[in-house]
Amino acid sequence: MEYVIEMRNIRKEFPGIVANDNITLQLRKGEIHALLGENGAGKSTLMNVLFGLYQPEKGEIHVRGKKVNITDPNVANELGIGMVHQHFMLVEKFTVTENIILGNEPTAKGQVDVKKAAKDVEAISKQYGLSVDPNAKIEDISVGMQQRVEILKTLYRGADILIFDEPTAVLTPQEIKELITIMKKLISEGKSIILITHKLKEIMEVSDRCTVIRRGVGIGTVNVAETNQDELASMMVGREVNFSIQKTPSNPSNETLEISSLVVEDARKVPVVNGMNLSVRSGEIVGIAGVDGNGQSELIEAITGLRKAKSGSIKLNGKDVTNWKPRRVTESGIGHIPQDRHKHGLVLDFSIGENMVLQTYYKRPFSRNGILNFSSIMDKAKSLIKEYDVRTPSEMTPARALSGGNQQKAIIAREIDRSPNLLIAAQPTRGLDVGAIEFIHAKLVEERDKGKAVLLISFELEEIMNVSDRIAVIYEGKIVAIVRPEETTEQELGLLMAGAKRKKAGETT
Amino acid sequence: MKLLKGKWASITVPLLSVALGLLVGGVIMLVSGYNPIVAYAALFNGIFSNTYVIGETIRQMTPLILSGLAVAFAFRTGLFNIGVEGQLLVGWLASVYVGLQFEGLSPIVHIPLAIIAAALAGAIWAFVPGFLKAKYQVHEVITTIMMNYVALHVVNAIIRTYLLAPGERTDQINASASLQSPFLESITDFSRLHYGFVVAIIGAIIMWFLLWKTTTGYELRSVGFNKYASEYAGINVQRNIVLSMVISGAFAGAAGAMEGLGTYGYMTVMADFTGVGFDGIAVALLGANGALGVVLASALFGGLKIGALNMQSVAQVPTQLVEIVIAMIIFFVASSYLIHWISNRVSKRGKI
């Protein structure tokens, strides 16, 4: 069997940690090869080695049967290897076409040949069914389209081996479907793909083979047709994973969060939250289901004080907290796992220890009379790292050096540990492995059972259905239906999210 | 290459840059017909050969340290304070003004009072750009540069109108406010060394302590790294931008007091900027915006400037050559940060 890529016995070390230890990965021509592993297992590191961003300490890479030395991404490009990173590398102010040709501009008489570029881009996007608006600016297009631009960028450079690092983590379910179609199309055109994802369903659906790594060590490669989700999960975690959560019926008492007639405008002054009413009681988990862009982000920002409400009121335990400053909101008992971990959740250049006290650094015992007490800060960090299984060499490591999933676990640890009266969890399990998801879901339920209120926002219906006690469907800035998970189906939710009306339980029009 | 990227970068990069800067300086000397070995030997002697030049070097360092701290402090919060020069001028004037008053006050009261006045003046001068930045998002580089010119002319006007003494300058300050020390002068063969360096070292300790040991420093650094996360954490971003500029301005003002109470004991009508404030930018850059780094970088620049005088008289190499060497050092530091920054960007790409 001819392999287009063969990575043999790769070893890559970072200070205090072996990220890849003797990993072997073989990619066949024309296959989608999934790469599966827990958070921090070393998947991104391995792919960065293949893309020339890191140099391995040991091991060989063969491309199309020839031994190569990939010293930097340009070499990877020349070998026909392209990578779509999870955080896009696009110039916001440039158009789609300009971004695609950047660094590889066709020239005529020393000038960029704009016409030829536009034509080339159009040809490729037609060929692979990647619909983009070539003249739109990046800042104006959706995340899904930005990702298509990234794919086009690699294809424009002639890549026929594509690496996708967690491409579906940032996409909505609809966009994920589109991406899967695109990947299948790419394969039919003779490309080969390495796909990193934590979603076992996706692996089962699109990939041919799957290589599993655990804590930097290669566990093995399996044919997807001959395995199932449970087997993959236990290969990856090293134990059985429970997919459905154990929880007793909720026992809600008084109203913790009470939102009435809330109106919030977005940056363009459009009222994206438009007369919303919602209540969350203590001792229950309310899940908000909805298509992205129906006011979810603005709702959270208004509750947490990051955005001003235009009108209406937000009450916490009967107290009006509308338009309070973030610090006051936090102190009155709200915890917030933000949607964008890099923007709001972490100071990436702070150590993980400093990040663990981001909401409490000014309080005892972490500081006294304005003087920080580093030993108690680091003690706290150590215990949270242990309890939440944050994989990091130490509490002094900068947050930037952690794997994406472990950064997320650190934020969750910080917010849940304060045990707030109301916990707002926005996409809390985005980018987490199945084991970590299981753990976080159990934690949310545990908070609920302690009598706290939990507001869960997620684009994944499965998560909403599994974790929530009540589901509030958001559509165009309003809650259009409240349903119980046991009385509804994903199909019905899907219809409600698209604006359909519900008459009786189980009936939609 | 590894050494330039790892945690040693803030030490290896400046050291290598200094070596390269001296090398390029040597090449330029060769090309223009001077003997670099003789010249550098003279430079070296000019810094270390006797107590006089050592005293002068330390004196030269003193305001440089404080102006470097000013730039570095603002930078830690993500702000470019290019207005250190102006803040230094108003600080100088304020210290001299207080020094001219209160005849007969005890030095233990008078000196701190004059330094505090200088710091306060610098702080007020820096408050304006800080406020404009926080409230109206006016870029601080523009406003601080403009405030430099305002400072120059306002200070001159005040001296001419209210404080003029013969010789286009103010009177000599009262002895009770002076940092000058016959003792220090005598042990350094009558250099102009004064007690200001103690103030500068205290300044460096304050900066280190404030940034790394206090909740205020935590907030300032957090705002410098990530405004959005700071806001999420309930930190008042606007307030911290103003605070950072104010503290930075206070360091700059204190640098002015070193000239006013130490080296000169008066202030002249200024024909042009002193340059100390701008040198602070270079010092902060070379010192990697750390307190200790700033002190060491000031020692290097102060030494080079004093040594240059000897180089001119012994090897006939013009003092401007040292300016070139300094410029080359800055160039190499800056470009290595550029390389570092680029390689960081590239390796960040792979992270999710």
Ligand SMILES: Nc1ncnc2c1ncn2[C@@H]1O[C@H](COP(=O)(O)OP(=O)(O)OP(=O)(O)O)[C@@H](O)[C@H]1O
């Ligand atoms: N630049 C770096 N410096 C130091 N350590 C690093 C660096 N990049 C990764 N690591 C460490 O290497 C290990 C593997 O990280 P990697 O990002 O490859 O994990 P991953 O499998 O992609 O996880 P996730 O699913 O969470 O994205 C982690 O323990 C991480 O802390």
Ligand SMILES: [Mg+2]
């Ligand atoms: Mg990863």
